[in-house]
Amino acid sequence: MEQLLPSDPAHLGGNRLLGRLGAGGMGVVYLARTAAGAPAAVKVIQPEYAEQPEFRARFRREAASARRVRSSWVVPVLGADTEAEAPWLATAFVPGPSLAEAVTGCGPLPDHGVRVLGKVLARAVAAVHDAGLVHRDLKPGNVLLALDGPRLIDFGIARPTAAEETQLTSDSMVVGTPGFLSPEQARADEAGPASDVFSLGCVLAYAATGRPPFGTGAVEALLYRTVHDEPDLGGVADEELRALLVRCLAKDADARPTAAGVDEALAGEAPGGDIEWLPDAVVRMVAERSAEMLQLPGVEPTEVSAPPAATADGAGTADDPDDPDTAAPAGGTDTTVPGGPAGPGGPGRRRVLALAGGGAVLLAAGGGAGLWAALRDDGDPPAKAAGPRRTIGVHADLTGPQRAIGAAQEKAARLAVERFNARGNQPFTLQLQVADDRGDPARAMSVARRLTGDRTVLAVLGPTGYASTQAALDVYEGAGLPLLTVSEGSFSAAQAALLATPKTYFHTTTLGAQISFTVLYTLIEQGATHVGLLADRAGAVRGWEHSTIVHNAAAGLRMELYLRVVPAAADADAMGPVVADMLDQGIDSFYYTGTPERAAAVARELAQRGFDGPRFVDQPAAAGPFTDVAADAAEGWQALTAYIGAGADPVRDFAAAYRKRYGAAPEPWAAEAYDVTRLIADRLTALARKGRRRPTRKALAEALAGTRFKGLAATYSFDDDGQVERGKAHHYRVEGGRFGYVGPMALPGS
Numbered sequence: 114m115e116q117l118l119p120s121d122p123a124h125l126g127g128n129r130l131l132g133r134l135g136a137g138g139m140g141v142v143y144l145a146r147t148a149a150g151a152p153a154a155v156k157v158i159q160p161e162y163a164e165q166p167e168f169r170a171r172f173r174r175e176a177a178s179a180r181r182v183r184s185s186w187v188v189p190v191l192g193a194d195t196e197a198e199a200p201w202l203a204t205a206f207v208p209g210p211s212l213a214e215a216v217t218g219c220g221p222l223p224d225h226g227v228r229v230l231g232k233v234l235a236r237a238v239a240a241v242h243d244a245g246l247v248h249r250d251l252k253p254g255n256v257l258l259a260l261d262g263p264r265l266i267d268f269g270i271a272r273p274t275a276a277e278e279t280q281l282t283s284d285s286m287v288v289g290t291p292g293f294l295s296p297e298q299a300r301a302d303e304a305g306p307a308s309d310v311f312s313l314g315c316v317l318a319y320a321a322t323g324r325p326p327f328g329t330g331a332v333e334a335l336l337y338r339t340v341h342d343e344p345d346l347g348g349v350a351d352e353e354l355r356a357l358l359v360r361c362l363a364k365d366a367d368a369r370p371t372a373a374g375v376d377e378a379l380a381g382e383a384p385g386g387d388i389e390w391l392p393d394a395v396v397r398m399v400a401e402r403s404a405e406m407l408q409l410p411g412v413e414p415t416e417v418s419a420p421p422a423a424t425a426d427g428a429g430t431a432d433d434p435d436d437p438d439t440a441a442p443a444g445g446t447d448t449t450v451p452g453g454p455a456g457p458g459g460p461g462r463r464r465v466l467a468l469a470g471g472g473a474v475l476l477a478a479g480g481g482a483g484l485w486a487a488l489r490d491d492g493d494p495p496a497k498a499a500g501p502r503r504t505i506g507v508h509a510d511l512t513g514p515q516r517a518i519g520a521a522q523e524k525a526a527r528l529a530v531e532r533f534n535a536r537g538n539q540p541f542t543l544q545l546q547v548a549d550d551r552g553d554p555a556r557a558m559s560v561a562r563r564l565t566g567d568r569t570v571l572a573v574l575g576p577t578g579y580a581s582t583q584a585a586l587d588v589y590e591g592a593g594l595p596l597l598t599v600s601e602g603s604f605s606a607a608q609a610a611l612l613a614t615p616k617t618y619f620h621t622t623t624l625g626a627q628i629s630f631t632v633l634y635t636l637i638e639q640g641a642t643h644v645g646l647l648a649d650r651a652g653a654v655r656g657w658e659h660s661t662i663v664h665n666a667a668a669g670l671r672m673e674l675y676l677r678v679v680p681a682a683a684d685a686d687a688m689g690p691v692v693a694d695m696l697d698q699g700i701d702s703f704y705y706t707g708t709p710e711r712a713a714a715v716a717r718e719l720a721q722r723g724f725d726g727p728r729f730v731d732q733p734a735a736a737g738p739f740t741d742v743a744a745d746a747a748e749g750w751q752a753l754t755a756y757i758g759a760g761a762d763p764v765r766d767f768a769a770a771y772r773k774r775y776g777a778a779p780e781p782w783a784a785e786a787y788d789v790t791r792l793i794a795d796r797l798t799a800l801a802r803k804g805r806r807r808p809t810r811k812a813l814a815e816a817l818a819g820t821r822f823k824g825l826a827a828t829y830s831f832d833d834d835g836q837v838e839r840g841k842a843h844h845y846r847v848e849g850g851r852f853g854y855v856g857p858m859a860l861p862g863s
Contacts, residue, residue, distance in 0.1 A: 115592060117143075125201045126192050128155050135591040144206065152206035153191050157199050169200060176202045184240035186233050188257075188266045207264050208403045212320060213253035214562075217555040219394035221323040224351040229390040230256075230263060231317045231354075232379040237265040238313055239372035242306045249304055251312035252293040253319055253555070258399050260388060291335040292325040296364050299336040307366035313375065314344075314361025322348040326362065329554065329580065331653035334681055340364070353378075501541040503797050503808070505530070505790060506548065506564040508575030508585065508596075513552025518600055519577040521780035523547055526574055528774055529790035540801035543794055546570055552577070554584035561585035565592035571813050572597060572793045574786060579603050579654055590615055595814045597621050597789050600782045602628070602732070602755055603655055615835055617814045621789050621827075623755040623840030625732055627860055629659040629706075631842045632729050632753050633666050634861050636702050639727040643673040645700030647691065647715060649707025650681040652733060656706040659731045663704060675700055679707075685714040692718040706731040713742035720746035727751070740851055747850070753842040756781040757826040758854025761843075764825045788824030795822055 115133035117123075121141075123130060127148035134142045140158040147153050158172050173195040179202070180190045191203040212230075216222070222230065234256065241248050248265070255267045295311035297304045318326040326344035327335055344362045349355040357378050363369050370378065388396055507526050509519035523545075530543045548564055550557040557576055564570050565588055572595040576582045582601045589596040595617045602625040636644055644667060648660035660676075667674035675698045677691050692715060695703075703719065703726065705712050712734040719728065728750045730739060735752035743750075759768045764784040771779040771787075796816040800808045821830040830838045844855035 122199075125155055125157065125199075126194060126203065128153055128192070128203055130155065135588070145203065147191055147203070151191070152208070153203045154206045155201055155203045157201045169195070172200050172202070178244075178246050179204065181244035181246060182240050183244070184237050184265075186237040186262065186264060187240055188264045204266070207257040207259045207266070209257050209259040209399045210402050211254050212256040212258060212263070212316070213555045214559050215258055215391075215395045215398055216253065216320060216323055217553065217559050218398060219392065221348070222320045222395070223392060224321065224349075224354055226390050226392065227317055227321045228351070228354060228379050230320055231313070231357075232376055233263050234265065234313055234316065235372050235375035235379065238309050239376060241265075241309065242372055247304055247306055248309050248312075249294075249298070250290055251309055251316060252290045253316055254290075254558075256316065258388070258391070258395065260399060260403060262388065291332045291339070292327055292329065293319075294339065295366070296340045297366060299339045305366065306371065307369045310361050310369045310372055310375065311363075311366075313372070314358050314369075317354075318344060318346060318349070318358055318362070321354070321358075322346070326358075331650075331657070331681075333657070334650065334653065502544055502569070503541045503571060503794075504544050504546050504567070504569040505793055506546045506567075506570040506573035506575075506594075508548050508550065508557070508560055508564060508573050508577075508581075510552040510577040510581065511547075511549040513550070515552055515577045515600075517780055518782050519549075519552075519575075521783040522574065522577065522599055522786035524775055525771065525779065525783040525786040526790040528771060529787045529794070531774075532770075533791070533794050540798060543797075550576060550581050550585075552581060554580045557581035557585040558588060561588035565589060565594050570594065571797065571808060571810055572817075574599060574789055574793070576601065586615070586618060590617060593617055593810050593814065595619065595793075595810060595817055597793065597817070599786045599789055600756075603658055617810070618835050619817055619831055620836045621792075621829060622785060622837065623842060623860070624836065625655055625755070626658050626662045627840060628732060628753050628755055628842050629662045630666050631858060631860055632704060632731075633663050633670070633672070635751075635753065635844075635858070636704070636727055636729065637670075637672070639702070641702035641727055643675070643698075643700050643702070645695040645698070645703045646674055646676045647679065647695065647703070647705045647707075648676065649679045649705065649711055651679075651711055652707035652731070653681075655733050656708075656731065659706040663706075679711075685711055688714045689718050692722070696722060696724060700726075702727040702729075704729045704731075705734060707734055709734050709736040709738035710742055712739050713747070716743040716746040716750060725749070729753070735845065735852060740847055744850070747847045750847045752845045752852065753858065754781070754845065755785075755840070755842065757784050757843050757857070758845070759784070760854055761856075767825055784826045788826050788829070791824060792817070792820065792822045792829055796820060 117130060117132055121130060121133070121143070125143075125145070128145040130143045130145045132144045134144050134154060140156060143155045143157065145153045145155045158169070176190065176193040176195050179188075180193075188204045188207060191205060193202040194200060195202070210218075234251075238248065238251065250267060251265070255265065257264045257266055291299075293312050293315040295304060295308040297308050297311075315326055322345075324345070326346060327338040327342060328345065329335070344358070346355055346358055349358065357370075357375065360368070360370055361375065388399060391399070505526070507523050509523050510516055511519045511523065513519075526545060530545055533539065533543050546564065546567060546569075548560040550560045557580070561584075564573055573589065574597050576585055576598070577600055579601055582598060582603075586596070593616070597619045599621055602620070602622045633644070644663075646660060646663055646667075648664075649656060652659075664674065664676055675695060677695055679687065679691060688711070696719075703715075703724070705715050705728075709730075712730045716728070716739070730750060730752050732752065732754045735754060739750075740747045757764055759779050764779075767784055767787055768779055771783060793813075796813060797808060800812060800816055818831055818835070821828065823829075827837070827841065828839065832838050840860060842858040842860060844858050845852040846855050847853070
C-alpha cells in the first residue's frame with residue numbers, strides 16, 4: 114500500500130482513506146475504512162477522465178451493474194457517488210491474492226480444489242446472470258482468494274443483456290482479456306451469458322493446469338486460437354472435470370451449459386467460510402497476504418502532532434518504512450524474488466494459524482460486515498545495514514525463453530553496482546533486488562507487485578521482453594516506481610497496458626519501429642528498388658510492428674514493395690513456395706521479420722535459388738539460432754539492432770571488465786544495462802548532493818526525466834513520452850558464420 118499523496122482527499126463519502134492500493138486505467142483505488150469500520154476499496158475516476166462523458170458513463174454502468182448482483186461470492190458494493198466531481202465506488206476489501214498470483218506462485222490446484230472453485234464461481238456467475246448482466250471479463254486476475262473463500266470482482270466492462278441498452282463500445286471492438294474471452298468476444302459479436310461460461314471454463318482450465326487453454330503470445334494469435342483451435346486440457350486428470358470443461362469451451366455458444374448447470378455438474382459443497390479445499394502453499398499465501406494488507410491504522414481525529422525527536426542533523430530517529438535509509442528490504446539486501454459474510458472458523462482456521470507460522474486471526478461482526486484483524490509473525494526485525502543504502506530492482510527473465518538476455522542485464526547491473534560501491538566517498542551504498550519472472554506475464558505481474566511493495570526499491574531495470582512489460586507496466590505506473598526498460602523496444606506495450614501517457618516509464622532503447630524504418634533507408638542506400646517483405650506471424654507483436662512500419666514507409670516513399678504474410682502455425686517447409694513466389698515478382702532485396710529459426714529456413718531457400726541481393730532480418734530474428742541453423746546460407750545477411758556490439762570502441766573497457774568478472778564476452782544488451790544502472794546511480798547521487806537524504810520515487814522519476822547522461826553505448830535524455838532522444842541503430846553483418854559488428858548508424862532525420 115502506498116501512502117496518500119498531499120493531493121489525495123482524506124474522506125470520500127463516509128469513507129476514511131488510509132492509503133493507495135494502486136493507480137491506472139481510469140483512476141486510483143484507495144484502501145479505506147467505512148463509517149462502520151469495515152475495510153473497503155474505493156475506486157475514483159481521475160479528474161482528467163471524469164470530464165469525459167464516455168468514462169463517466171462507463172463508471173456509472175459499473176456501479177449500477179455491481180449493485181444488481183446478490184451473492185456471497187461476489188464482492189458487494191458498499192457505496193457510490195457516480196455524479197460527484199470525482200466519481201467514486203466503494204466495494205468490500207478482500208485481503209487475498211488473485212487466482213493468477215496463487216497459481217503462478219504455487220502451481221496448479223488439485224482436482225478437488227478446481228471442482229470447489231468451479232462450484233463457487235459458477236454460483237457467482239449465475240448471480241451475475243440472474244441480475245440480467247454479462248460479466249465479460251472473467252479471468253484469474255478477477256478472482257480473489259480470501260480466508261473465507263473466493264470472490265469475483267470487477268464489473269468495469271459488464272453489460273446488461275437487454276437489447277435496448279445503449280452500446281458504449283464500438284461494434285468492432287474486442288472487449289475482454291485475450292486468452293480468457295469467448296469466441297463471440299474474439300469476433301466482436303454480441304456476448305451473452307454463454308460467453309461467461311466459456312471464460313469460466315478457461316479460468317478452471319488455468320487453475321487445473323497452470324496455463325491458459327489457448328496458450329500465450331500475441332493478441333491476434335490468441336484470438337485466432339480461441340475461435341479456431343481446440344483447448345489444451347492436458348494435465349486435467351479428473352475425467353468428469355475434463356468433460357465438463359470441454360462442454361464449457363465449446364465453440365458453439367448453444368452447446369455450453371448454463372452457469373447453474375456447471376454448479377449442478379460439480380459434486381460437493383461450496384466452502385462454508387474456510388479454505389480447507391486449497392493446498393497448503395496457497396493457504397499460506399492467503400494468510401500472508403492478509404497479514405500484509407490488513408495491518409490497518411486506526412481512525413483517529415485529524416490533528417497536528419509534534420514531529421518525532423530529531424538528531425543533530427534534523428533526521429527523525431524512529432524507523433520510517435518509506436525511508437530508504439532505515440526501511441529493511443523484503444527478502445534481504447540482494448535476493449531473487451521467485452517471480453460475503455464470513456463463515457465459521459473450525460478446522461480451517463486452525464490450519465491457517467498453523468500455516469501462518471503463529472499469530473492470531475480474529476473474526477468480529479460489526480455493522481453487518483466482517484473484519485479480519487492482522488495475521489502477523491512477531492519475530493525479531495531484520496538487521497539493518499550500516500549507513501544509507503539505495504536499492505535498484507532488476508526485473509528480468511532469468512530462467513525462461515529470454516534468459517540469456519535477462520542474465521546478461523543482471524550481470525551488467527551487478528558489475529555497475531560493484532564498481533560504484535568500490536569508489537570511495539560515495540553518499541550511499543547501492544544494492545540490487547533481483548526478481549525472475551521466467552518470461553511469464555502472470556509471474557511478471559506478481560514480481561512487479563513484490564518490487565513496488567518494497568519501499569526501499571527506488572527504481573527498476575527491466576522487464577526483459579514485451580509480454581512481461583505489458584503485464585507489469587500498469588503495476589509500476591500505479592505505484593509511481595520508475596521503470597527503465599533496456600531491451601523492450603516496442604511502442605505497443607505501453608499503449609496496450611496504459612490508458613494515459615506513462616509518467617514513470619522510460620524507454621532507454623531505440624524503438625524497434627525506428628530501427629525497421631532505418632532498415633528501409635539502408636536498403637535504398639544499398640541499391641534496392643523493389644523490396645520483398647516477408648512478415649512471419651511467428652514473430653508476434655514485435656514482428657508485426659516491424660513489418661507494418663516498413664510497409665507503410667515504403668508506401669510513403671512510393672517505393673515498390675511486395676509483401677507476403679506467413680501464418681504462425683505454418684511449417685518451415687512452407688517457406689519454399691512463399692520465397693519462390695516473391696522471387697517471381699522480381700524483388701531485388703529481402704527483409705524478413707519473425708523468429709531466428711524460421712529466418713534460417715528462409716535463408717536456405719534464398720541460397721538454393723541463388724539470390725544474393727541485400728538481405729536483412731529484424732532484430733528479434735538476429736539471434737544465435739539464425740546463424741547456427743542457416744549455416745553457410747546465413748553469410749552476407751544483415752541486421753540493424755538497438756544494442757551495441759561488444760567489440761565496439763566505446764564499450765571496449767566494459768567488455769574487458771565483464772569478461773574478467775564472468776569469464777565470457779558480454780551478451781547483447783549487457784552494455785546498455787550497465788549504462789542504465791549507472792544512470793540511476795548518477796541521478797540518486799545528484800539528489801543526495803542536493804541534500805535529499807531520503808529520496809522518493811517521485812523525486813527520482815523527475816530527476817530521470819530531466820537528465821542528460823553520457824553513457825558508454827549512448828547519451829541518455831528523454832522526451833515527454835519517456836522515450837530516449839537521439840537514439841541510434843547498430844549495423845551487423847554475418848561473416849564467418851556469426852554476426853559481426855559493422856558500426857553505428859544514425860536514424861533517418863536525426
